[in-house]
Amino acid sequence: MSAKDLVLIEGLEIRTVIGIYDWEREIRQTVRLDLEMAWDTSGAAESDDIHDALDYKSVSKRLISFVESSSFGLIEKLAEECARIVIGEFGVPWLRLKMSKPGAVRGTENVAVVIERGSRD
Numbered sequence: 001m002s003a004k005d006l007v008l009i010e011g012l013e014i015r016t017v018i019g020i021y022d023w024e025r026e027i028r029q030t031v032r033l034d035l036e037m038a039w040d041t042s043g044a045a046e047s048d049d050i051h052d053a054l055d056y057k058s059v060s061k062r063l064i065s066f067v068e069s070s071s072f073g074l075i076e077k078l079a080e081e082c083a084r085i086v087i088g089e090f091g092v093p094w095l096r097l098k099m100s101k102p103g104a105v106r107g108t109e110n111v112a113v114v115i116e117r118g119s120r121d
């Protein structure tokens with residue numbers, strides 16, 4: 001058992017309605033998700049069977065489907081709901097999720113929130 005293992009999803013870009021201003025409710029903007037998910041990978045390493053792994057493709061597809069159909073104001077709310085899905089539906093015990101909204105603020109490379117949920121022990 002190795003509680004320090006992680007499965008990552010990096011740079012998942014999704015177009016959605018997000019923002020607090022009226023003009024933002026009329027358009028789609030890109031958000032980018034970076035996810036670190038605690039997962040003991042030793043079972044999958046032993047069996048070489050996807051059923052023992054945290055399937056990053058399944059997680060990505062679920063998040064794409066959810067985010068594309070969502071319509072929140074704040075990236076904090078979107079991040080929280082994504083974390084809830086990953087923990088609740090995929091059995092991930094702990095995650096760190098960075099929700100970026102590149103291009104939201106002129107002169108910046110990126111703006112983002114980072115949340116950690118669950119327990120690593």
Ligand SMILES: Nc1nc2c(c(=O)[nH]1)N=C([C@H](O)[C@@H](O)CO)CN2
Pocket residue numbers: 018019020021024073074075076101104105
């Ligand atoms: N902490 C946050 N600050 C701001 C957010 C947000 O989601 N979280 N959103 C906005 C606007 O929607 C902005 O992205 C428009 O450019 C402002 N501040």
